[in-house]
Amino acid sequence: QTKEIKERGMNDDTGKCVEILLVEDNEGDVFLTKRAFEKAGIVNNISVAPNGEIALEMLRGQEGYGDVPRPDLVLLDVNLPKKDGKQVLSELKSDENLRRIPVIMLTSSNAQQDITSAYDLHASGYILKPSNIENFHRVVSAIENFWFRAVVMPSAV
Numbered sequence: 001q002t003k004e005i006k007e008r009g010m011n012d013d014t015g016k017c018v019e020i021l022l023v024e025d026n027e028g029d030v031f032l033t034k035r036a037f038e039k040a041g042i043v044n045n046i047s048v049a050p051n052g053e054i055a056l057e058m059l060r061g062q063e064g065y066g067d068v069p070r071p072d073l074v075l076l077d078v079n080l081p082k083k084d085g086k087q088v089l090s091e092l093k094s095d096e097n098l099r100r101i102p103v104i105m106l107t108s109s110n111a112q113q114d115i116t117s118a119y120d121l122h123a124s125g126y127i128l129k130p131s132n133i134e135n136f137h138r139v140v141s142a143i144e145n146f147w148f149r150a151v152v153m154p155s156a157v
Helices: 002-007 027-040 052-060 085-094 112-120 133-150
Strands: 018-023 044-049 073-076 103-107 125-128
Touching: 018 027, 018 052, 027 044, 027 133, 044 052, 052 073, 052 085, 073 085, 073 133, 085 103, 085 112, 103 112, 103 133, 112 125
Parallel strands: 018 044, 018 073, 073 103, 103 125
Antiparallel strands: none
């Protein structure tokens, strides 16, 4: 069973743990997300950016973030300080070195305008934050099964 847990969430071709960038300014949501990934048994490293500017600096390895690993997946909130999620998504998808990183909008905004804008800016998905921890675990399990087991991604540039 230990071997199975260690293998879950790893990229089959490299055997490395999954790198996730969580862009979230709410500490409670950061805690819930990390906890849900732990409970799902995904071998991962979650880096957290508390605002959009820091997220872009981390993704580009700027301003002292050169040691932050390139994420396999970005979980991005819509409502963020400094640069909102749509601005971050737009810049990320405009950057030739970053555009292939899948970005899932994980947010409490169910505004149709936000959903449409996110997909227009090439979000890989749009998920409403669950209201309780049990549903949060289900969402993380769905992310795990799709993004870390079913999908084949190109190598990093």
